[in-house]
Amino acid sequence: MQRDTRWNWRQTDVTRLDLKDKQVAIVGGTGGIGRALSRFLAERGANVLVIGQIFRDMGVSGVKFIQADLSLMQEAQRVSALLPAETLDLVIFTTGIFAAPQRQETAEGIERDLAVSYLNRLVILNAIAPKLGIQRTDDSTPPRVFIVGYPGAGQIGTPDDLNTEKSYKAMSAHRNTVAGNEMLVLDVAKHYPRLRVFGLNPGLIKTHIRDNLLGKGSWKSRVIESLIGLLAPAADDYAQRIAPLLVTPGIDGHSGSMFNSKGQAILPSQGLTLDHISKFMATSRALVARAGVAVVTS
Numbered sequence: 556m557q558r559d560t561r562w563n564w565r566q567t568d569v570t571r572l573d574l575k576d577k578q579v580a581i582v583g584g585t586g587g588i589g590r591a592l593s594r595f596l597a598e599r600g601a602n603v604l605v606i607g608q609i610f611r612d613m614g615v616s617g618v619k620f621i622q623a624d625l626s627l628m629q630e631a632q633r634v635s636a637l638l639p640a641e642t643l644d645l646v647i648f649t650t651g652i653f654a655a656p657q658r659q660e661t662a663e664g665i666e667r668d669l670a671v672s673y674l675n676r677l678v679i680l681n682a683i684a685p686k687l688g689i690q691r692t693d694d695s696t697p698p699r700v701f702i703v704g705y706p707g708a709g710q711i712g713t714p715d716d717l718n719t720e721k722s723y724k725a726m727s728a729h730r731n732t733v734a735g736n737e738m739l740v741l742d743v744a745k746h747y748p749r750l751r752v753f754g755l756n757p758g759l760i761k762t763h764i765r766d767n768l769l770g771k772g773s774w775k776s777r778v779i780e781s782l783i784g785l786l787a788p789a790a791d792d793y794a795q796r797i798a799p800l801l802v803t804p805g806i807d808g809h810s811g812s813m814f815n816s817k818g819q820a821i822l823p824s825q826g827l828t829l830d831h832i833s834k835f836m837a838t839s840r841a842l843v844a845r846a847g848v849a850v851v852t853s
């Protein structure tokens with residue numbers, strides 16, 4: 556991952572962040588990084604709507620919930636219609652799993668990691684982008700989107716076998732989601748210049764993201780997550796560190812940019828040419844169409 560040293564933004568004091576009246580949606584805000592962000596932003600005064608499978612913050616002031624299984628594109632479409640897109644200031648995508656050792660397929664015929672970690676984001680973001688933030692009372696700053704993934708790591712994906720039907724390896728399958736999310740940032744930033752769209756690479760954080768690969772509660776999972784817990788920051792620490800970036804006006808002129816775990820700008824992965832992105836997106840849309848869901852880009 557390479558720093559983009561051509562520009563910088565000025566860090567602000569996180570304890571002084573006032574997010575009163577900010578309207579936020581976090582797709583994947585029920586666990587891990589998304590949950591840490593949701594709790595922190597709500598604590599600073601934001602109204603946060605979280606989407607996930609299991610709500611763990613009942614009674615937390617400022618946090619509301621929509622239940623959905625986002626491995627299904629039909630569910631992603633339903634969620635898109637439920638989101639109050641017109642009044643949102645900020646949307647963050649954190650939904651994700653890790654590909655399992657054996658290929659898993661959803662009821663809609665899509666490899667599960669691809670569906671959960673990438674394709675539902677494609678569906679939701681393209682559905683809400685045209686109307687995002689258009690009815691806000693304070694429209695002094697453009698509406699923002701942050702896509703959490705692993706951008707800048709050199710992954711460009713395999714559009715010729717995106718659904719891993721020809722061959723399957725957990726890591727290769729997961730790399731398609733990494734590439735897809737980075738391209739989603741670049742693609743939506745290009746098609747919707749009214750929005751500010753960014754990618755976040757949190758680095759290693761102790762969460763439940765590896766459960767599907769390592770086996771939830773298995774000895775392997777316990778050992779690896781304990782080690783990560785010793786070496787890497789907790790989700791709450793990352794949330795605090797990154798929160799000022801989510802609202803700073805200092806990045807408004809840089810839609811399509813990616814940031815590392817410290818919130819520093821990084822360069823996009825090499826090889827993400829316009830042709831490659833266009834092919835990858837077309838393949839992604841075709842896969843989603845199998846589930847009877849159309850992704851339309853303006």
Ligand SMILES: NC(=O)c1ccc[n+]([C@@H]2O[C@H](COP(=O)([O-])OP(=O)(O)OC[C@H]3O[C@@H](n4cnc5c(N)ncnc54)[C@H](OP(=O)(O)O)[C@@H]3O)[C@@H](O)[C@H]2O)c1
Binds near residue numbers: 584610
């Ligand atoms: N943690 C790391 O080390 C790390 C490193 C690099 C990048 N990332 C990226 O950061 C993002 C967040 O990961 P995380 O570490 O916070 O993972 P996490 O703790 O496992 O949280 C994942 C979130 O996704 C939701 N989710 C999973 N399956 C779902 C489904 N079928 N339907 C709806 N929601 C579902 C979970 O909701 P429920 O709990 O309600 O099911 C949870 O809110 C991911 O994109 C990941 O790739 C993480």
